[in-house]
Amino acid sequence: MSSFHNDEGHERSVSDTFSADERTLYEGSTADDEGYDDGRPSGELSDRDHDILESEDERERLLTQKPGFFGNKSVKIGKNEGKKAAGKAKRGRKTGNEDSSSLMYEMEDRIGLSSSSVSRNSSESDEQRLLATSTQRKSRRKRIWRRFIIHGVIVIVFLILVFAVYRISVRSKPKINAAAMVSNGTSLFAPTTILISLDGFRADFLYRDLTPTLNKFIENGISPKYMLPSFPSVTFPNHYTMATGLYPEAHGVVGNSFWDPALQKEFYYTDPNRSLQPFWWGGEPLWVTAERQNVRSAIHMWPGSEAHISHIEPAYVDKFNGSEVLPLKVDRILGLLDMPGPLDVGVRADQPRPQLIAAYVPNVDSDGHKYGPNSTEIRSTIQAADDMLALLLVGLQQRNLTDIVNVVVVSDHGMATTDASRVIQLEDLVNPNDFEHVDGWPLFGLRPKNIKDLEHLYQQVAKKAESIPSIEVYLKSNMPERYHFANNERIAPLWIIPKAGWAIADKADFDVEEAKKNGDQYNPRGVHGYDHEHPLMRAIFVARGPAFPHKPNSRVEPFQNTELYNIICDSIGVEPASNNGTLRLPLKPVGLHTDPETPPNETPSDPVETSSFFATTTLPSLSSLMASASGLEDASASGQLNAPITTPTTSAPPAASSSSEPESWWQWLTHKADGVEEWVDGFLHKHLPNNGEDTPSL
Known part of the structure; x- marks a missing residue:
């Protein structure tokens, strides 16, 4: 120790x-x-x-x-x-x-x-160590989670970008079928179709010696004598019918202007704020069908193409420009065809070459409204449209694409001449104050303020229509079935439909009595929108290309424009959506346009201006009338009097009515005498004192 x-x-x-x-x-x-x-x-x-x-x-x-x-x-x-x-x-x-x-x-x-101080300090030290350890662990966990989240976000963004690039590459890459790809010597082309709509181009415009290119196109292709539009025969419903294969009652664009009672909104075709919302446009148009199936499309001013339908956009959309000259449209179409194909060097995903090109040409319709379908001015407009087609066909030939690219030329409706003498005052038919909304033009869809008054108002207008043969009056319940114009709430419950060449106007737009007194002219001079089966409303369809492997100048039976959607889908190799059409490619010709049994070209007559009928006609004397009657009797006896008489106030009847019984000489004489009597009564009523009441009538 x-x-x-x-x-x-x-x-x-x-x-x-x-x-x-x-x-x-x-x-x-x-x-x-x-x-x-x-x-x-x-x-x-x-x-x-x-x-x-x-x-x-x-x-x-x-x-x-x-x-x-x-x-x-x-x-x-x-x-x-x-x-x-x-x-x-x-x-x-x-x-x-x-x-x-x-x-x-x-x-x-x-x-x-001291020992107590040591113990106390030791405890505090332990607590501090625990607190520091806990804080460090929490801080470390936060750092770990923060890094995990940051890296997770980076990974997610990267995956989204990869997916987007993949989708773009898939969409930009068409379905390549080696057997269907054809070379023009410089590039391989998948099935490609150019669809051109000549708005307002009436079928008989082809028979006026103004369209050498279109007539030659018919000789090399396949076409019916005419194509029927859909009812009502106006621009927006028919262009969207051609794009979807659906009747207007099915796709919802039931007129150029209409009211939707569910949306409490009005559609008006020339106002983009009221017409380009996607909720107006039902069905699936051509460009959506094509893009869904990775076939790229380019739409040039086609009605409805700017509406973002189904949120699927064409590869190219050109906004409407009514002042664009026709050669620029050709340049645009050929420029699209000049883009690199999917197998070409320099191809870009964001600039694909489209397989569907649909172009809208408004010029013929515009000048037809302004000057009339039989005016001198419309002749030059028709020729300009034909020249545009010539430029396009020459451009295809220069690119060796004549037998590779399909070309389809159509129109949406025809056109009828109007005149101040064939305008009916709306106020003479109904009281506008009884109605909440008035839809359409030249036909009128009426929505009563009180739906309980509908039957009474219908009977009132129908009674007046009995003495006005130039109008028809319908409820949705008795609308002709062939119109396919009843099964949609956007269709007004009561309709006044004028005959071809007639118009209805309210006094705010055109006062009929004042116009007659002042000799005012009614505008527009040309109108459409009538019965879609009337000869003046007939449209055109002409096609040529590898999807139409028929004999040149082949003729098919006339069909309605609901068939166009299926035809175009088949021509570019996509499966059409459900629609009202039934025709599929290949079309089935019934012969050639040059066959002896082919119906002759028909040029329907426009209505005659009643205001100038007697002014331009010398009234015959009674002796001359009797002499004429004697000659007619001899002609009738010899069988030479076979043609029906067309009255001055109505348009020419459809071809189907040409087989009716001919009018006898006595009936013809009676009608002429009635006409003279009416003219005399009108003259006396207008120019003699006491309204001619003391003057005996003839």
Whole structure:
């Protein structure tokens, strides 16, 4: 056992002075220093002791504290503190065992703290370590989650971009069928069709020696004598019918203007804000069908193409521009064909070459309204449309595409001449104040303010129509079935439909009586929208190309324009959506246009201007009438009088009526006498005093 000398010089053992714990501490320290003597008195801290204390203190500081984290300052014990502790140890030996025990506790903690202070500091240190560890773990978790989210977002964005690029590449890449691809010498072409609509181009315009290109096109292609439009025979419903294969009652565009009671909105064709919302346009048009099946399309001003239908856009959409000259339309079409194909060098996904090109040409319709379908001005417009087609066909020939690209030329309806003498005042038929909305033109769809008044109003107008043969009156319930114009809420419940060449106008637009007094002219001079089966409303269809492998000049039976959608879909190799058409390619010719049994070209007569009938006709004398009657009797007896008589106030009847019984000479004479009598009564009524009441009639 170790011993040491006290101040009195007596040797004492460690066990006599310290407790058991103190002896253990002291002996351990002595054992560590055994064999080491630096010449210092026993019990005094050496430099090594100071170094040990400093090392242990530094280790504890690093384990329990982060400098500056909790705002605590590290405690360092150097040699000065060791000397102070040694001095206290000396004083403890003088004051006895109690002070010695205190000294040993101070030396054990190395900073002179009591056991309770050590315990308290140890607890606080543990809490600080736990708090620091927890905070570090939370911070580490936050950093991990933040990095995970950032990387996740990056991955998701990358996948979206990859998917978008994939979709673009898929859509821009047409279905390539090696057997269907044909080379023009410089590029491979998939099935491609150009569809051109000549708005307002009446079928008999082809018989006026104004269209050499179209007539030659017919000789090389396939066509019916005419194509029937759909009812009503106006532009927007018919162009969308050709694009969808649906009747107007099915696709919802039931007129150029109409009211939707469910939406409480009005459609008006010349106002984009009221016509280009997709909710107006039902069904699936050609460009949507093509794009769904990865066949790219280019639509040039076609009605409805700017409406974002089904949120599927054509590859190219050209907005309507009524002032665009026709050669620019040709340049646009040929420019689209000149784009690189899917297998060509330099092809771009964002600039594909379309397989469907549909172009709208408004010029003939515009001038037909302005000048009339039989005017001098319309002749030059018809010729200009034919010249445009010539430029296109020459361009195809120069590119060696004549037998590779299909070309289909159509129109949407015909045109009839109007005149101030054939305008009916709306106020003479109904009281406009009884109706909430008036739809359409030249036909009138009426929506009563009170639906309970519908039957009464219908009977009222129908009664007046009995004495006005130039109009027809229908409810939706008795609308002719062939019109296919009843099964849609956008169709007004009551309709007044004028005969071809007649018009209905309210006084705000055209006062009939004032116009007659002043000799005013009614505008427009040409009108359409009548019975779609009337000869004046007939349209055209002519096709040529690899999808129409028929003999040149082939003739098919007339069909309605609901069939066009299927024909175009088949020509570019896409599957049509459900529609009202039934024809599919190949078409089935019934012969050639040059066959003897082919019906002759028919040029229907426009209505005659009743206001000028008697002014331009010299009234015959009674003797001349009798002489004429005698000659007619002889002609009738010999069978030479076979043609029906067309009255001045009506248009020529359809061809089907030409087989009716001929009018006898006596009936003809009676009608002429009635006409003379009416003219005389009118003249006397207008020019003689007392309204001619004292003058006997003839």
